[in-house]
Amino acid sequence: MFELTIVVNHLSILVVAGGRFQLPAGLILCITLFMTKSTTVEDKKRGRGRPVTTGKTPITGVRIADEIGDALDKFAAHELDTPNRSEAIRRILRDWLSNHGYLPK
Structure with missing residues (x-):
């Protein structure tokens, strides 16, 4: 025989397999809230230092x-x-630069 004891808000309820047992609506809500699957959020670990840049050539700043x-x-x-x-x-x-011969045309 299978027995399951559920304790919610200090109330103990015994559920026997094969028997019919009707739970109050509030208790069903509590059970579904507590029995939902837990999900974990994994944060991406960021490396130290400067972020990766998108450009390949060096930047030249000009005023x-x-x-x-x-x-x-x-x-x-x-x-x-x-x-x-x-x-x-x-x-x-x-x-x-190309017109003045510094770059090939």
């Missing part, structure tokens, strides 16, 4: 005067794909 920044924005606006400032600077430098 640009307002008038040159405005000219860069105008240049970017006239391009078909409207590049950001970084890409506009790359294009202008690449064109100038």
Whole structure:
């Protein structure tokens, strides 16, 4: 014979296998709340140090005067794909360097 004793809020209830036993609604709610599967959240361990960067080439920081920044924005606006400032600077430098023989065409 199988017997199960359930204790909830200091009330002991004996359930016998094969017998019919009706539990109060509040007790069923308590049992389902306590018997749900527990889940664990595993945090990713972060390494120490600087985060990984996406670029392959070294970064060169440059301070640009307002008038040159405005000219860069105008240049970017006239391009078909409207590049950001970084890409506009790359294009202008690449064109100038190749036109003056510093880069192959």
